[in-house]
Amino acid sequence: MRLFILILFSLFSLTSLASCPDYLNITLRKLHSQDSINLCKVTAGKPVLIVNTASHCGFTPQFKALEALHKQYKDKGLVILGFPSNDFNQEANDEAKTAKVCYVNYGVTFTMFSPTPVTGNQANTVFKYLASKSQAPKWNFYKYLVSADGTKVKSFASAIEPNSDTLLQAIDELL
Numbered sequence: 001m002r003l004f005i006l007i008l009f010s011l012f013s014l015t016s017l018a019s020c021p022d023y024l025n026i027t028l029r030k031l032h033s034q035d036s037i038n039l040c041k042v043t044a045g046k047p048v049l050i051v052n053t054a055s056h057c058g059f060t061p062q063f064k065a066l067e068a069l070h071k072q073y074k075d076k077g078l079v080i081l082g083f084p085s086n087d088f089n090q091e092a093n094d095e096a097k098t099a100k101v102c103y104v105n106y107g108v109t110f111t112m113f114s115p116t117p118v119t120g121n122q123a124n125t126v127f128k129y130l131a132s133k134s135q136a137p138k139w140n141f142y143k144y145l146v147s148a149d150g151t152k153v154k155s156f157a158s159a160i161e162p163n164s165d166t167l168l169q170a171i172d173e174l175l
Contacts, residue, residue, distance in 0.1 A: 020039075020040035023125045023126055023129035024150055025039070025040050026038070026039055026125055028124075029113065030111065030114070031095065031099050031112040032095050032096055037113075039081070042081075045149075046077045047077065047078055047079070047147060047148050047171070048145075049079070049080045049081070050130065050144040051080070051081070051083065051141060052083050052085050052118040052141065053082045053083065053085070053102075053140060053141060054085065055090070055092045056091070057088070057090040057139075059158050060106075060141075061106075063101075063106035065162035066082070067106060068162070070109065071109075073171060077175060079110075079111075081113070082112040082113065083118055083124070083126070083127070084113070084114070084116070085115060085117060086115060087117055087119045087120075119131075129153075130153055130155070133152075134153045135155060137158075139157075139158045140158060141158040142155065142156070143160065144156075145170050148174065
């Protein structure tokens with residue numbers, strides 16, 4: 001019976017990865033860690049909120065509301081992914097300092113990745129796709145809500161708070 005369950009789980013995992021959109025079928029290193037995560041494995045069949053972040057920005061306090069959103073919706077299936085970036089010159093030069101802001105100052109428990117470009121030709125594949133479906137981030141804490149199948153993208157400006165009625169309604173519609 002254990003072998004049967006293991007085989008079913010393996011088949012499900014392979015099917016999930018096979019149906020994963022190309023832009024999410026990447027492995028990225030977690031913030032200030034040696035561990036890496038395949039985005040397909042953490043997002044398979046779930047709506048995703050993707051946010052480009054920065055440690056030294058007027059919007060940095062949004063980490064607190066993003067963490068509250070994570071706690072409120074993680075059991076309902078929402079995945080939140082944070083991508084620190086220095087594209088707007090407000091990210092710490094030291095990844096350890098970025099991690100301190102996220103984990104110590106704001107208690108972030110949702111997945112944060114190592115700093116990466118999110119705009120222009122250097123943007124990672126996730127943000128290149130998001131820009132093609134919507135627009136590139138115009139500033140830090142730009143938010144993208146992606147459907148469970150990874151094909152529909154809705155963007156929210158930096159000034160839209162994570163706990164705003166606008167964003168909460170859009171999340172509820174996806175769930």
